Amino acid sequence: MDISRPLADFLPRRGRGGLLLSLALLSLALLIAxxxxxxxxxxxxxxxxDAPVWLGILGGIAxxxxxxxxxxxxxxxxxxWYYLLPALVFLLTFTLFPVVLTVILAFTDYAGIRxxxxxxxxxxxxxxxxxxxxxxxxxxxxxFDCVDLRAGCTGVRARVYGSGDAxxxxxxxxxxxxxxxxxxxxxxxVRGVDLYLPDVGLTFESAVARVEGATLVLERAPPFPPDLxxxxxxxxxxxxxxxxxxxxxxxxxxxxxxPEGFDVVSIARYNDFGxxxxxxxxxxxxxxxRALGPVFVWNVAFATITVIxxxxxxxxxxxxxNNPDLRFRGLYRTLLIIPWALPNIITIQVWRxxxxxxxxxxxxxxxxxxxxxxxxxxxxxxxxxxxxAVLLVNLWLGYPFMMVAVLGALSAIPRExxxxxxxxxxxxxxxxxxxxxxxxxxxxxPITLTGFAFNxxxxxxxxxxxxxxxxxxxxxxxxxGTDILISWAYNEAFxxxxxxxxxxxxxxxxxxxxxxxxxxxxxxxxxxALKEVSNT
Amino acid sequence: xxxxxxxxxxxxxxxxxxESASRSASVSQERKGMDMKRVIASLLALGMVTGAAFAxxxxxxxxxxNPTLDYLQQDVADFAAAFGVEVEVVKLDINELxxxxxxxxxxxQAGDVIVGIPHDQMAEMAVGGVLADLSNAATEGYLSDxxxxxxxxxxxxxxxxxxxxxxxGPALLYNRDLVTEIPATYERFIExxxxxxxxxxxxxxxxxxxFYFSYGWLHTFGGYVFGRTDGTLDATDVGLAxxxxxxxxxxxxxxRFEHGIVPAGTNYDVxxxxxxxxxxxxxYTGPWAVGQAREAGIDVGVxxxxxxxxxxxxxxxxxxxxxxxxxxxxxGTDAVxxxxxxxxxRLAAGLRAAxxxxxxxxxxxxxxxxGPDRRRxxxxxxxxxxxxxxxxxGPGVGPDGERAGRHHRKCRRxxxxxxxxxxxxxxxxxx
Numbered sequence: 001m002d003i004s005r006p007l008a009d010f011l012p013r014r015g016r017g018g019l020l021l022s023l024a025l026l027s028l029a030l031l032i033a034x035x036x037x038x039x040x041x042x043x044x045x046x047x048x049x050d051a052p053v054w055l056g057i058l059g060g061i062a063x064x065x066x067x068x069x070x071x072x073x074x075x076x077x078x079x080x081w082y083y084l085l086p087a088l089v090f091l092l093t094f095t096l097f098p099v100v101l102t103v104i105l106a107f108t109d110y111a112g113i114r115x116x117x118x119x120x121x122x123x124x125x126x127x128x129x130x131x132x133x134x135x136x137x138x139x140x141x142x143x144f145d146c147v148d149l150r151a152g153c154t155g156v157r158a159r160v161y162g163s164g165d166a167x168x169x170x171x172x173x174x175x176x177x178x179x180x181x182x183x184x185x186x187x188x189x190v191r192g193v194d195l196y197l198p199d200v201g202l203t204f205e206s207a208v209a210r211v212e213g214a215t216l217v218l219e220r221a222p223p224f225p226p227d228l229x230x231x232x233x234x235x236x237x238x239x240x241x242x243x244x245x246x247x248x249x250x251x252x253x254x255x256x257x258x259p260e261g262f263d264v265v266s267i268a269r270y271n272d273f274g275x276x277x278x279x280x281x282x283x284x285x286x287x288x289x290r291a292l293g294p295v296f297v298w299n300v301a302f303a304t305i306t307v308i309x310x311x312x313x314x315x316x317x318x319x320x321x322n323n324p325d326l327r328f329r330g331l332y333r334t335l336l337i338i339p340w341a342l343p344n345i346i347t348i349q350v351w352r353x354x355x356x357x358x359x360x361x362x363x364x365x366x367x368x369x370x371x372x373x374x375x376x377x378x379x380x381x382x383x384x385x386x387x388x389a390v391l392l393v394n395l396w397l398g399y400p401f402m403m404v405a406v407l408g409a410l411s412a413i414p415r416e417x418x419x420x421x422x423x424x425x426x427x428x429x430x431x432x433x434x435x436x437x438x439x440x441x442x443x444x445x446p447i448t449l450t451g452f453a454f455n456x457x458x459x460x461x462x463x464x465x466x467x468x469x470x471x472x473x474x475x476x477x478x479x480x481g482t483d484i485l486i487s488w489a490y491n492e493a494f495x496x497x498x499x500x501x502x503x504x505x506x507x508x509x510x511x512x513x514x515x516x517x518x519x520x521x522x523x524x525x526x527x528x529a530l531k532e533v534s535n536t
Numbered sequence: 537x538x539x540x541x542x543x544x545x546x547x548x549x550x551x552x553x554x555e556s557a558s559r560s561a562s563v564s565q566e567r568k569g570m571d572m573k574r575v576i577a578s579l580l581a582l583g584m585v586t587g588a589a590f591a592x593x594x595x596x597x598x599x600x601x602n603p604t605l606d607y608l609q610q611d612v613a614d615f616a617a618a619f620g621v622e623v624e625v626v627k628l629d630i631n632e633l634x635x636x637x638x639x640x641x642x643x644x645q646a647g648d649v650i651v652g653i654p655h656d657q658m659a660e661m662a663v664g665g666v667l668a669d670l671s672n673a674a675t676e677g678y679l680s681d682x683x684x685x686x687x688x689x690x691x692x693x694x695x696x697x698x699x700x701x702x703x704x705g706p707a708l709l710y711n712r713d714l715v716t717e718i719p720a721t722y723e724r725f726i727e728x729x730x731x732x733x734x735x736x737x738x739x740x741x742x743x744x745x746x747f748y749f750s751y752g753w754l755h756t757f758g759g760y761v762f763g764r765t766d767g768t769l770d771a772t773d774v775g776l777a778x779x780x781x782x783x784x785x786x787x788x789x790x791x792r793f794e795h796g797i798v799p800a801g802t803n804y805d806v807x808x809x810x811x812x813x814x815x816x817x818x819x820y821t822g823p824w825a826v827g828q829a830r831e832a833g834i835d836v837g838v839x840x841x842x843x844x845x846x847x848x849x850x851x852x853x854x855x856x857x858x859x860x861x862x863x864x865x866x867x868g869t870d871a872v873x874x875x876x877x878x879x880x881x882r883l884a885a886g887l888r889a890a891x892x893x894x895x896x897x898x899x900x901x902x903x904x905x906x907g908p909d910r911r912r913x914x915x916x917x918x919x920x921x922x923x924x925x926x927x928x929x930g931p932g933v934g935p936d937g938e939r940a941g942r943h944h945r946k947c948r949r950x951x952x953x954x955x956x957x958x959x960x961x962x963x964x965x966x967x
Contacts, residue, residue: 117642117665120863121693143693271665357801377800380745500638 012080022081026088029067036063105506107275109150112500114273118159119145123268126160127250133257134245136160138267141250149272150279153247156272158254162238163263164191170228176209176221183214184233192234193218195226238262244269273503280507291479291488296515298387299484303455306394307448313395314402315440319432321403322410333407340400348464351393355379380470383481390482394461402447409443410436445527452523456516462487485512593622594870597637597647599630608651612874621870630654634661641666641864648865649874652701655689655856662697668861670872671696689856694768698858705854706749706822708842712835714817719842722756722850725818729797732817740797741811742820743804749820750788752841752852757784822855 013021040059044051072079110116124144128137138144146153169181184190190211195204204226206218240262243255258264284292320326321333339347354361355378363375378389413436421431462468468483468491475481478491489512493505600608605627612623626647628636633650634657640646646666661667679687679696686700710718714732719725725740732739742749751761758780763773775781791798808825810816812832819825820841829836841850865871 112638112660113663115638115642115664119663120665120667120669121659121662121695121697123669123695124693140693271663353805356803356806358799359801359806375801380801500635 010076012077022078025071025078026081026085029064029071032067033060033064036060102506102509105503106280106510107277108273108503109276110273110503113148114271116273117271119269119271123266125266126264129264134254136252136254138250138252144269146247150276153244153269156244157270158242158244159268160240160242160264161266163265164235164237166233166235168231168233170231176218178216178218180214184211188238189236190233191236194232195222196230197222197224198227199224280504284507287476290474291476294474295479295483295485295488302484303452305391306455307451309395310398310402311448313399315406318403318406318410336403337400339396344397344460352465355389379466383470383472386466386470386482390461390465393465405447409440413439449523457486459486593624594867594874595647596623596625596649596651597628598625598651599628599633600652615874637661637666638664641862644864646862648862648867648871650860652857653860655858658690658698659692662692666863667697668863669695670861686856690858698860700856700858703854703856704823706820706852708839709819709821709825710837711814711817712837718839721842722844725842726795730795733797738810738816740818741802741807741816743807744798744802748853753788754781754784755852756848756850759784
């Protein structure tokens with residue numbers, strides 16, 4: 001290091017210009033590394049066709065290190081930025097890439113049944129080909145099924161299959177060697193051969209071991225002399241990829257004419273997907289009164305009530321436990337933390353059993369105590385008992401966290417304050433409202449906010465306890481009585497429309513992101529949680 | 537390197553041992569402070585070894601558990617020996633397999649053969665383009681040997697996408713300690729259920745909110761989901777509100793409100809739990825429930841649901857599990873061959889021995905209702921009788937040696953028929 005230069009030369013550049021230059025240099029290094037990795041794979045594949053792809057990572061690292069050294073030689077001050085480089089790489093890979101993919105998918109109709117693959121099940125026979133060789137009459141429009149695609153079959157790629165059999169003539173057969181008049185067509189594997197045996201009036205079939213020019217070596221010799229004029233070659237089917245210009249039921253017009261002599265047998269289409277603009281969002285908002293609206297309202301109510309109730313119960317228990325005169329404090333605390341310590345996947349299942357209408361412990365208890373004359377249909381009746389059940393179970397699952405957090409905050413409050421309050425003649429309640437509560441507030445605001453954000457997307461409790469049910473008159477098949485936004489998105493994306501409607505699911509995810517962002521901003525504004533940070 | 541295997545792959549077989557051995561070797565070298573080059577070299581060697589192993593063999597994805605998995609492993613070993621192909625069996629969760637297949641098959645990372653998948657998951661994979669069309673791969677003789685219903689179950693848009701393994705469907709499981717008489721008609725069944733519903737026991741329960749089971753009532757009384765025209769389902773012909781379906785629905789309602797047999801809140805877990813505790817006399821469910829109840833010490837009997845008073849036999853949904861082949865398999869012919877071997881060979885026999893009740897249940901419920909596969913079922917029943925006399929004798933080596941021998945001969949014949957090219961050929965035409 002040249003110590004005659006000023007220290008500022010070795011410190012990261014400040015200001016927006018410095019930041020952008022640093023990021024640009026880091027991106028350049030990563031780009032060069034990526035190119036190096038790619039080149040490594042290409043070169044490796046050149047020598048060994050099956051070279052593994054992870055060689056590229058090694059190549060990338062090998063390129064990255066000298067690149068970084070070269071950049072650091074020119075820009076001394078960038079060295080501290082290198083400590084951020086691994087984090088940046090992970091950010092790009094695991095955060096930015098999925099986000100970008102989600103945003104792109106939200107504007108497409110990508111789905112399990114529109115995945116870009118050839119739809120093997122759509123293969124249907126071609127009945128007739130028009131004189132211009134672009135019009136094709138298909139046997140079954142229902143099998144070809146253009147209905148599921150965004151604009152029918154227009155512009156969709158199709159695969160046209162030719163005949164697999166060819167009638168040829170043979171010259172001679174010696175043992176298992178069949179000599180044909182002309183060599184079999186180029187580029188298509190010969191799978192087998194059918195020979196007619198006139199002596200017995202049967203067709204003999206054999207696989208072909210290998211092809212030597214115009215001679216086929218059969219796997220088995222025919223038992224009787226075959227008819228050399230009537231030989232059927234079983235070839236690999238000829239295929240042709242074409243675009244569909246338009247379709248009208250059983251009539252499909254291709255974008256380009258089929259080549260002369262191509263004997264069309266059948267046609268199959270691709271599961272085409274593509275850009276559909278705002279159609280996903282329009283579909284969501286067209287159901288707003290049945291799905292988005294009520295689900296959103298319940299979601300906000302669920303998150304709010306859960307946080308308030310959990311916080312209240314947690315604070316109460318914490319204050320009780322914080323009393324040093326209480327005996328067996330440690331035991332109580334341990335017992336009360338148990339709901340938090342148990343995996344909720346299991347405990348929620350247990351609660352499902354408890355809440356069963358005729359066989360569950362809760363209804364038995366309620367009826368034993370004569371609180372209700374009839375058993376309450378918690379999970380399968382109307383939406384209100386189910387929502388109550390969700391809140392109840394979430395309270396059981398959630399209060400220990402609040403309790404522990406409050407206990408921590410309480411231990412930070414000096415005892416002298418309570419002593420001073422007692423000397424001043426304050427009651428227990430008064431010392432809670434005037435000493436404990438104000439001092440807890442600063443500690444509890446962040447916990448409340450995170451609790452809200454967590455419960456706003458609390459998929460587990462909904463999915464495992466009620467699975468979004470019960471079905472309600474005002475809802476849809478995917479937005480039911482206790483569905484929150486995230487479970488509704490899950491239902492839309494993975495359970496309706498034959499499953500895996502990734503495009504629609506991504507669109508809902510974007511909406512949820514916008515809503516969560518808005519709710520959080522309002523929260524921060526109201527509570528002022530960000531104020532101190534922005535003031536420094 | 538492309539990873540063909542999911543995370544929950546069982547650590548078994550030579551290859552896995554080799555891999556883990558070389559992995560631990562490379563770790564210990566690192567620990568000793570060997571230089572960088574040695575580590576990279578060992579990593580490279582590891583990659584070559586595993587990469588080479590993946591490049592050759594076939595991968596089988598299965599949803600089976602033991603003991604069925606053992607039978608599959610044996611089939612696979614036989615196949616590997618006969619065809620000289622290395623085969624690896626990977627176990628997947630039945631709920632994940634479809635998505636895994638749809639996502640990873642086009643990338644060449646899915647199993648070549650899928651064994652044991654219910655037929656209702658097949659169409660989505662076929663539309664997604666990840667299943668091979670087996671209509672031309674299976675021989676005529678092979679196809680005609682399958683039951684009509686089970687073949688239809690794996691047929692989509694007129695194409696065969698899977699080879700059926702076995703049929704399963706719900707029937708009446710009963711506790712022999714509580715039920716002494718198998719009801720002859722549905723009406724008698726209702727009476728019996730009422731008689732057996734006491735302060736200590738329930739007479740009859742089932743997962744009444746589940747359409748899979750409740751469809752039995754709708755269908756037996758005359759309802760249907762989709763009608764059939766020309767052999768394929770017609771989505772425009774829905775029979776869930778016809779006269780029969782309404783009557784079936786009324787009978788369902790009567791189960792709870794008129795007869796007082798199935799109380800509100802009954803679901804599968806409740807009914808299953810009570811049956812295992814011995815507090816439920818009769819339980820309408822599928823074959824999967826038998827093992828658990830037997831392990832709990834219940835003397836389980838299985839009977840068909842009784843027919844209606846006018847003689848209409850009970851019918852409902854059936855499920856068919858089968859073998860599928862990956863369209864993107866680089867070894868398509870081997871995959872088809874293995875699929876047929878797994879389907880026809882010891883596995884089928886083993887299944888009947890291991891889960892014999894399945895075939896019996898399928899027979900009992902007259903699976904499908906529309907023209908049950910009587911021939912296949914009769915065969916299943918004969919096997920069952922044999923298996924019942926000498927249970928757990930293993931596949932194909934039961935007391936009925938003649939039958940087992942016949943089965944093996946048939947399989948050998950099938951294997952011979954298949955040529956290297958995988959084209960269907962029927963040597964029967966040349967005598």
